[in-house]
Amino acid sequence: xxxxxxxxxxxxxxxxxxxxxxxxxxxxxxxxxxxxxxxxxxxxxxxxxxxxxxxxxxxxxxxxxxxxxxxxxxxxxxxxxxxxxxxxxxxxxxxxxxxxxxxxxxxxxxxxxxxxxxxxxxxxxxxxxxxxxxxxxxxxxxxxxxxxxxxxxxxxxxxxxxxxxxxxxxxxxxxxxxxxxxxxxxxxxxxxxxxxxxxxxxxxxxxxxxxxxxxxxxxxxxxxxxxxxxxxxxxxxxxxxxxxxxxxxxxxxxxxxxxxxxxxxxxxxxxxxxxxxxxxxxxxxxxxxxxxxxxxxxxxxxxxxxxxxxxxxxxxxxxxxxxxxxxxxxxxxxxxxxxxxxxxxxxxxxxxxxxxxxxxxxxxxxxxxxxxxxxxxxxxxxxxxxxxxxxxxxxxxxxxxxxxxxxxxxxxxxxxxxxxxxxxxxxxxxxxxxxxxxxxxxxxxxxxxxxxxxxxxxxxxxxxxxxxxxxxxxxxxxxxxxxxxxxxxxxxxxxxxxxxxxxxxxxxxxxxxxxxxxxxxxxxxxxxxxxxxxxxxxxxxxxxxxxxxxxxxxxxxxxxxxxxxxxxxxxxxxxxxxxxxxxxxxxxxxx
Numbered sequence: 001x002x003x004x005x006x007x008x009x010x011x012x013x014x015x016x017x018x019x020x021x022x023x024x025x026x027x028x029x030x031x032x033x034x035x036x037x038x039x040x041x042x043x044x045x046x047x048x049x050x051x052x053x054x055x056x057x058x059x060x061x062x063x064x065x066x067x068x069x070x071x072x073x074x075x076x077x078x079x080x081x082x083x084x085x086x087x088x089x090x091x092x093x094x095x096x097x098x099x100x101x102x103x104x105x106x107x108x109x110x111x112x113x114x115x116x117x118x119x120x121x122x123x124x125x126x127x128x129x130x131x132x133x134x135x136x137x138x139x140x141x142x143x144x145x146x147x148x149x150x151x152x153x154x155x156x157x158x159x160x161x162x163x164x165x166x167x168x169x170x171x172x173x174x175x176x177x178x179x180x181x182x183x184x185x186x187x188x189x190x191x192x193x194x195x196x197x198x199x200x201x202x203x204x205x206x207x208x209x210x211x212x213x214x215x216x217x218x219x220x221x222x223x224x225x226x227x228x229x230x231x232x233x234x235x236x237x238x239x240x241x242x243x244x245x246x247x248x249x250x251x252x253x254x255x256x257x258x259x260x261x262x263x264x265x266x267x268x269x270x271x272x273x274x275x276x277x278x279x280x281x282x283x284x285x286x287x288x289x290x291x292x293x294x295x296x297x298x299x300x301x302x303x304x305x306x307x308x309x310x311x312x313x314x315x316x317x318x319x320x321x322x323x324x325x326x327x328x329x330x331x332x333x334x335x336x337x338x339x340x341x342x343x344x345x346x347x348x349x350x351x352x353x354x355x356x357x358x359x360x361x362x363x364x365x366x367x368x369x370x371x372x373x374x375x376x377x378x379x380x381x382x383x384x385x386x387x388x389x390x391x392x393x394x395x396x397x398x399x400x401x402x403x404x405x406x407x408x409x410x411x412x413x414x415x416x417x418x419x420x421x422x423x424x425x426x427x428x429x430x431x432x433x434x435x436x437x438x439x440x441x442x443x444x445x446x447x448x449x450x451x452x453x454x455x456x457x458x459x460x461x462x463x464x465x466x467x468x469x470x471x472x473x474x475x476x477x478x479x480x481x482x483x484x485x486x487x488x489x490x491x492x493x494x495x496x497x498x499x500x501x502x503x504x505x506x507x508x509x510x511x512x513x514x515x516x517x518x519x520x521x522x523x524x525x526x527x528x529x530x531x532x533x534x535x536x537x538x539x540x541x542x543x544x545x546x547x548x549x550x551x552x553x554x555x556x557x558x559x560x561x562x563x564x565x566x567x568x569x570x571x572x573x574x575x576x577x578x579x580x581x582x583x584x585x586x587x588x589x590x591x
Contacts, residue, residue: 107164113143113156128173129170133168158342208246262333276315347367387474391462405481420478
């Protein structure tokens with residue numbers, strides 16, 4: 001049977017005009033956050049984990065020095081573990097070294113590289129290698145090298161932050177030690193922070209001016225970790241100095257720096273627009289590093305650059321973002337760590353399996369970059385395992401423009417226990433008020449799920465699992481959960497006429513859809529299978545979305561003997577849905 005396979009997840013987006021309010025997820029009566037109810041199980045204490053944030057790869061292209069037909073370079077960007085790039089070995093064996101080049105289409109501040117080997121065995125595993133970056137695809141800078149172990153675990157290389165458009169992996173040998181000349185790669189990702197901010201305890205800050213009122217709006221208030229206090233240039237007194245304004249940081253000693261973050265004042269007056277950042281080794285001679293213009297909104301701002309080792313950093317404000325006057329202000333200013341260190345996320349879950357001798361279900365496993373490990377809720381050595389809903393909450397330690405979530409189900413062969421079905425994804429700036437950004441039902445398989453939404457500024461990201469995809473038990477499981485941060489690390493552009501609402505995740509490819517007038521529900525369907533079509537065999541995989549509850553329910557229609565892939569759709573006068581043709585072209589069904 002011939003069929004076309006769809007591997008891209010599909011979502012339904014709703015557009016909400018002029019609606020930007022937060023909402024609270026309505027959960028069943030048992031409160032998993034407080035442990036109240038018939039079976040008490042308190043949420044875990046926060047657990048720190050190292051975060052590797054992978055850039056969104058949409059639109060990227062890839063080339064290689066050679067490839068075997070059927071194992072093209074593009075396979076390393078397709079998001080599946082079952083395909084790979086393989087250098088040419090037939091009819092001609094192309095000898096080592098081999099290279100594969102990723103073109104990200106735009107320059108990004110990056111600080112790491114991840115490679116997943118071919119997953120069906122060690123054939124072609126790379127051993128000795130080097131990693132290089134480039135802005136133009138011609139001039140290359142080496143950022144990493146070494147020898148990969150001969151296994152199928154994901155490999156991660158961190159390096160000091162730098163700007164690049166191209167990343168090149170060069171294989172110098174195979175890991176198997178048998179003299180083979182061909183190599184394989186399953187998946188490639190590029191990491192872009194988040195990076196932790198540098199400690200400010202030893203800073204000495206000087207400014208061109210500050211408000212003269214006692215204990216109000218002094219320079220130190222931009223480094224006090226309190227977003228409601230702020231530094232402001234002088235505005236009370238005989239004169240109000242104009243632009244430019246400077247905020248100079250003496251770190252006390254030279255440290256690796258790869259960026260500056262800026263949070264504007266609680267009020268709009270004084271937001272910095274045009275700016276420049278300079279560096280100095282002695283506090284006297286200054287060299288430009290980066291310049292730009294920040295948007296006139298309340299979102300946190302950042303300016304990234306190639307890692308530099310420096311003691312003095314100066315932010316010069318050249319204009320007020322809204323042209324409201326000659327004042328510059330800042331609630332918080334931080335410098336970004338330019339070393340190889342990655343930020344430590346904090347994870348909180350409703351429960352985790354930590355007492356089993358055969359099953360390591362710690363929450364931190366879902367952030368370790370290894371799909372062979374997993375988080376699973378508590379289910380051993382307890383009379384009644386905690387039931388649904390379950391939640392996995394990530395504190396990213398700073399606010400980022402978050403635009404998606406990657407969920408990798410458990411990868412244990414033959415064991416899908418804990419696969420998440422119905423779910424809700426929410427974001428928050430403070431960990432208290434949550435806004436849903438996506439909801440739906442995932443299919444019961446081992447494929448990676450990628451959920452995208454319009455970028456929102458958030459520090460916290462929470463996945464709440466509402467059902468187990470195969471109804472196998474009360475537990476939830478995840479091999480990997482990775483936030484998707486907007487590649488530019490810039491705040492989302494403000495909306496003037498409204499904004500897109502949360503995405504709705506369906507357990508199928510919605511080839512066709514219709515509104516049910518009597519219930520206001522949306523019915524969608526694919527073909528005889530959830531994600532590919534072929535010769536009609538008289539059934540259609542269907543899902544129904546209820547806008548009121550946000551629940552997606554899957555079903556399989558067989559009673560009409562009709563495979564309704566790509567049909568004609570119409571409504572009768574009384575509101576019945578008429579589906580004509582499709583793969584079974586001779587059939588007509590009425591809903």
